[in-house]
Ligand SMILES: Nc1ncnc2c1ncn2[C@@H]1O[C@H](COP(=O)(O)OP(=O)(O)OP(=O)(O)O)[C@@H](O)[C@H]1O
């Protein structure tokens with residue numbers, strides 16, 4: 001990422017949201033590398049902290065307790081800066097999570113269900129997709145969640161032939177256009193002081 005982009009973002013965190021399989025972890029990691037940001041994945045933090053897989057947590061303590069852990073992790077994460085954060089697919093479900101997400105720039109990786117199903121064909125680690133008709137389940141989850149994901153600052157609609165690298169590039173290119181007004185105005189003040197890059 002160029003110096004100008006670094007300045008424009010001013011260290012605010014990026015939060016990637018989207019359905020399971022949309023590429024939040026894969027693209028979030030690439031974005032971190034390219035921006036000189038740290039990378040965090042809320043699912044991975046929960047797995048490390050509890051010593052259990054997400055499937056075990058769903059089975060042993062239930063989805064509600066998992067969602068509480070997810071909110072607790074997000075609350076901690078948002079006190080840091082310069083992070084690219086891959087969230088769990090259901091992070092958008094709790095209202096309190098939005099107050100944390102809005103500390104940063106929220107990017108929705110919007111991927112059609114057909115592609116999600118293909119990507120997760122061999123995957124058995126997503127508890128919500130176990131022992132069920134995956135096609136129906138994915139479609140009904142997306143229907144319930146679409147209007148929530150759509151509250152992101154930036155929507156990146158992904159087509160099948162785009163690699164994670166291409167998607168990361170699209171995110172980086174789109175960021176300046178969606179930066180919040182306050183960052184924009186601070187930036188123009190900075191430039192008019194003659195300190196700009
Ligand atoms: N652009 C892409 N093209 C092809 N495969 C991809 C792409 N992005 C991600 N994948 C693959 O799809 C699978 C799911 O990606 P990833 O784990 O990053 O999704 P996620 O959004 O983090 O899912 P979850 O919400 O379950 O954590 C992985 O196997 C990953 O390698």
Ligand SMILES: O=C(O)C1=C[C@@H](O)[C@@H](O)[C@H](O)C1
Pocket residue numbers: 019020043054087088089090091125126127128
């Ligand atoms: O879409 C979801 O609700 C989930 C997605 C994953 O990231 C995990 O957080 C978990 O499997 C639940």
Ligand SMILES: [Mg+2]
Pocket residue numbers: 024025026041043086087088
């Ligand atoms: Mg992930």
